[in-house]
Amino acid sequence: MTPSALADLVRSSAVEVLSARGLDHGVLPDPVTVERPRNPEHGDYATNVALQVAKKVGLKPRELAEALAETLAKADGVEAAEVAGPGFLNLRLAADAQGELVSRVLSEGDAYGRGDSLAGVKINLEFVSANPTGPIHLGGTRWAAVGDALGRLLSAQGADVTREYYFNDAGAQIDRFVRSMIAAAKGEPAPEDGYAGAYINDIAAEVIRKEPSALSLPEDERHELFRRIGVGLMFDEIKKSLHEFGTDFDVYFHEDSLHSSGEVEKVVGELKESGSLYHADNAWWLRSTEHGDDKDRVVIKSDGNPAYIAGDLAYLRDKIGRGFELCIYMLGADHHGYIARLKAAAAAMGHSPDVVEVLIGQMVNLVSGGKPVRMSKRAGTVVTMEDLVEAVGVDAARYELTRYSVDSSLDVDLDLLRKHSNENPVYYVQYAHARLASLQRNAAELGIERAAxxxxxxxxxxxxxxxxxxxxxxxxxxxxxxxxxxxxxxARYLESLASAYHKFYDVARVLPQGDEEATPLTHARLALCEAARQVFANGLSLLGVSAPERM
Incomplete structure (x- = not known):
């Protein structure tokens, strides 16, 4: 019996108890909370539902708890129901009821754990979206791991998820990138506001290899050629790095397309017409304060050029036009102001602000030997995705980056992640899976087949x-x-599962030794172990981390 099934049983029993007394069962929470007590001696599960609703129906909490305990004690699968304190209810399940859960896991296999809480919801999940001006830094790497895992989780709850990368190929940063490549091709230092690093030299050299006469072209043509080829090469490398990291996207959306197609002009025109934009100081402003922003935002600057938010408006309009009911943006720590800005943009276009959800991720630092790792061999100024993967591998990198809330900054200890010991969280979890897989192989070698x-x-x-x-x-x-x-x-759940498994293994021998024969208990424990292995595999898969069968 799962906790959710037990919660349903507690609620239906409470409905029965209240209805028998002519009392309103509409006060019951849905779902009822059922939790594992800290002290296992108190029972398998506990609920405080009697404390929550007794006064609302004119009963004493303990009186309601006692009546509920009497009803639950008669239910299939419940071995005992005991009242504790002022009205807590401790429950013990029958062994057969607990065993049913093992059967369910083995029956459902890869599908165990999945649900339908988001069934049919069309979600656009935009993450990473790093500027195509250099390799992905650690902040983007964190989003690659967390965003991909979140996409898998949302899909596992039935959502229709589109993973999207917003390719920022418009604006001043691209011009600086192009000028940096041209300087490198000429053998000159990078511009003061440009980009430096070995990767710039590599891309510039590749542009020249493809177009040997590039530097002899007129300035405008040369700039456009380096932009077209250089930005494309950089983005290809970004996509390759992400793919090798286990993160792929359904859509790569080009910011430049919003400007070249006239979509930016179109949304600006619509907002002017609706009165959501107003003219002041020779610029056009979005009335974003009317929708909760701390200030109105310039959409068209006084020189007539669109501000960055103009592209954001057109992009959000495009997403909603594609039928997405929820647009999740995963942004870096320096984008906190975007939360109110994007919600205001949705409201200004006549949509609920709740169509937009913004997640903000904090910074990531590498630590080795107790000291920060500052520089990349290739990028020169930042540590990149490739640096982290080279140091610890994809699995350890992804697991470490997903096992902490993105609300907190993160120091990644390279020395810890290189250890093959239980101190290393990813090793601890993967080793549990490998140990369980080994157990099944050993059983097969002993000729023990799964009993029907x-x-x-x-x-x-x-x-x-x-x-x-x-x-x-x-x-x-x-x-x-x-x-x-x-x-x-x-990730934290998998670590608790690994702990529960290791504690079980330390006291419960699974396979027969010497001339011993397999017993019904042997088969029961093997089934339990296979169920645990399946859950490890399912959980690791949702994090995009492998479940090795040998370590």
């Missing part, structure tokens, strides 16, 4: 119960992680 009818009610050891209940939490963890946009909940 396993007596899962034999799993009565406290450590077995703890492992089963931890496995049972997986669906609710995934649902909450998707709801709160927090993939780190999955």
């Amino acid at each position: 009818d396993v007596e899962l009610g034999l799993l009565t050891h406290p450590r077995e119960g703890d492992l089963i209940r931890t496995i049972g939490e997986f669906p609710s963890v995934l649902k909450k992680a998707a709801e709160l946009r927090e993939p780190h909940r999955v």
Whole structure:
């Protein structure tokens, strides 16, 4: 029995108790909260529903709890229901009911844990979107890991997710990038406001290889040629790095297309017509303060050129026009002002501000030998995705970047992630999966085949119960992680599952030794272990991390 199934049972029992007394069961929360107590001696699960609703229906909490305990004690799958304190209710499940969960995991396989809380919701998830002026830095790498994991989680709850990369190929930063490449091609220092690093020299050399006469072209033609080829080469490299990191996108959207197609002019015209823009100081301003922003935003500058928000307006309009019900933006720490700005943009166009959701990620630093790692071999000024992957590998990098809330800055300890020990979180989780896979191989070598009818009610050891209940939490963890946009909940859950498994393994021998024969308990424990292995594999897959069978 899963926690959610138990919560449904508690609620239906409470409805029965209140209805029998002619009391309003509409006061019951939905769902009812059912949690594992800190002290396992108190029971398998506990609920405070009697404390929550007793006064609303004119009963004493303990009186309601006692009536509820009497009803629940008769329910299938409940071994005992006991009242504690002023009205808490502690529940113990029957071994058979817990065993049903193992059967469910084995039956559902890869699908175990998935849900339908977001069924059919069309979501645009935009993340990374690093400027195509250099390799992806650590902040973008964090979004590549977290964004990809979040996309997997949302999909696992039934959402129709489009992963999108906004390619910033318009604006002043592209001009600086182009001037930097041309300077490198000429053998000159980078412009004062330009970009430096070995990658600039590499791309400039590749442009010259493709177009040997590039430097002899008139200035405007030369600039356009370096822009077209150089930006394309940089973006190809960014996509290659992301793919090797396990992160791919459904859509690569070019900012420049919004300007060249006239979409920016179109949305500006519509907002002028609706009165959402006003003219002041020779510029056009969005009335964003009317929708919760701290100040109105310039959309068309006094020189007649569009401000950056003009592209944002056209881009949001395009997303909504493609039928997305929710547009999630994953932005860096320096973009906090975009939350109110983008919500105001949605409202100004006549949509609910809730169509926009902005997640802000904090900075990432590398630490080695107790000291910060400052410089990249290739980029010169920042540490890149390639630097991190080269240091610890894709799995360790992705896992470490997803196991913390993005609200907090993160110091990645390279020395820790290189360790093959339980101190290293990704090793701890992957090793648990590998150990379980090894157990199944060893069983096969002993000639022990999976039994058709396993007596899962034999799993009565406290450590077995703890492992089963931890496995049972997986669906609710995934649902909450998707709801709160927090993939780190999955990583932390997998670590708690690894802990529960290792504690079980330390006290419960699974395979027979010597001349011993396999017993019904052997088959029950093998089934439990296979269920645990399946949950590890499912959880790691949602984080984009491999589940090795040998380590």
